Amino acid sequence: MKIVIVDYKAGNVQSVLFALERLGAQATVSSNAEEIKSADKVIFPGVGEASSAMRALKANNLDTLLPTLTQPFLGVCLGMQLLCQHSEEGDTEMLNIIPVPVRKFDAAIKVPHMGWNNLHHLKSGLFAGIKEDEYAYFVHSFYAPVTEHTIAQSSYPEPFSAALQYKNFYAVQFHTEKSGPAGAHILQNFLNL
Amino acid sequence: MLTKRIIPCLDIKNGRTVKGVRFEDIRDAGDPVELAALYAKQGADELVFLDITATNEKRKTLVELVREVARYIDIPFTVGGGISAVEDVEVLLQNGADKVSVNSSAIHRPELITELASRFGSQCVTVAIDTKSTPEGWKVFSKAGTMDTGLWAMDWAKEVVERGAGEILLTSMSNDGTKNGFALDITGEISRNVIVPVIASGGAGNAQHFLDVFEAGADAALAASIFHFQEVPLPGLKQFLAENKIDIRI
Numbered sequence: 001m002k003i004v005i006v007d008y009k010a011g012n013v014q015s016v017l018f019a020l021e022r023l024g025a026q027a028t029v030s031s032n033a034e035e036i037k038s039a040d041k042v043i044f045p046g047v048g049e050a051s052s053a054m055r056a057l058k059a060n061n062l063d064t065l066l067p068t069l070t071q072p073f074l075g076v077c078l079g080m081q082l083l084c085q086h087s088e089e090g091d092t093e094m095l096n097i098i099p100v101p102v103r104k105f106d107a108a109i110k111v112p113h114m115g116w117n118n119l120h121h122l123k124s125g126l127f128a129g130i131k132e133d134e135y136a137y138f139v140h141s142f143y144a145p146v147t148e149h150t151i152a153q154s155s156y157p158e159p160f161s162a163a164l165q166y167k168n169f170y171a172v173q174f175h176t177e178k179s180g181p182a183g184a185h186i187l188q189n190f191l192n193l
Numbered sequence: 194m195l196t197k198r199i200i201p202c203l204d205i206k207n208g209r210t211v212k213g214v215r216f217e218d219i220r221d222a223g224d225p226v227e228l229a230a231l232y233a234k235q236g237a238d239e240l241v242f243l244d245i246t247a248t249n250e251k252r253k254t255l256v257e258l259v260r261e262v263a264r265y266i267d268i269p270f271t272v273g274g275g276i277s278a279v280e281d282v283e284v285l286l287q288n289g290a291d292k293v294s295v296n297s298s299a300i301h302r303p304e305l306i307t308e309l310a311s312r313f314g315s316q317c318v319t320v321a322i323d324t325k326s327t328p329e330g331w332k333v334f335s336k337a338g339t340m341d342t343g344l345w346a347m348d349w350a351k352e353v354v355e356r357g358a359g360e361i362l363l364t365s366m367s368n369d370g371t372k373n374g375f376a377l378d379i380t381g382e383i384s385r386n387v388i389v390p391v392i393a394s395g396g397a398g399n400a401q402h403f404l405d406v407f408e409a410g411a412d413a414a415l416a417a418s419i420f421h422f423q424e425v426p427l428p429g430l431k432q433f434l435a436e437n438k439i440d441i442r443i
Binding site: 012013014015018019021022047048049107110111112113114115116117118135137138139140141155156157175177178179180181183184 | 268
């Protein structure tokens, strides 16, 4: 199986590589269109700020490539938000692959939402074998609301999308690579899709 | 619910843990990776590695350590100790660290906080604040607690957040090492007055102290020796907190 991690200099790529290594899987890190298109699985990590990440994607022509992909695709953290429509972070037009907006958390609560929180209302094969209310590690200041495309929810304190799915595009707000054995299980489920 | 975090801190010198860690169930207590793996297994929510190496080899050994920790440990970790430049942070994050903590370098040059936040995002910038209770109130000290910076802890906490810190690691030098409990008043006051999470540090001696500081408003609590010497084992601590209605990951 060929796994490609999308490289646009805005990701915690090494942590994802190590998480795959712990599962006995190897991946290539690339921003090359042919390399990404030929992958069986594509992983799209991301940390940092939305508008600069979008600029980096555009600089590598990844903004036009990624929406055309048809293999199982996993966005992680900012990688999830970049798949959405529009973000309130820097008033940024995102890749618009999943028709969901990205909003800022209410000013009355602490941001970033940082730490371990429960996953609930789990759907899809991505969460096969994961028990309801399992913990995952989150660090983010913006969120996608719950919509028909939500396949897992978390609450801070209002429910938000902990994971999204639209066609072959899967996305998780939490860090699978830093969420202990449960995170590893979810990453393995993605590889099994 | 977002849970309160328990964070063991490992002091690192030349790539090895210091403070004579006593563990029967690990082969090499000086190996930070093996100790970190044990803490992760026992339910630590995050880890902090504080590098106290003073040699020129510091940066190289620290990067090697970060890489090994990221390879084997599947929970988040923060690296601190002598970080003063964007380039230092870049190499640590590239090798798998999730957050860095800056302390004296941010007091010396507060713009560093903004530079790090705009480059890497606030979520990976923890500002460590060492504070001492004085007759006038809680003040910020630097150089391992020896130098009064003239800053008030509350003011500095607000400023680092405005400059882009995503988290505050608040250590009370007045409580550190006493095992008489965390500094509840200043921890609670700062936690209520900033929008970012606050990690309480300094003074933990038993499980009740963790309960007290969470009830005072801390988002996370850090300790070192009581975990290293198994005076307060992690699984029992988390069980105790859960039984006392603290949201905790079991």
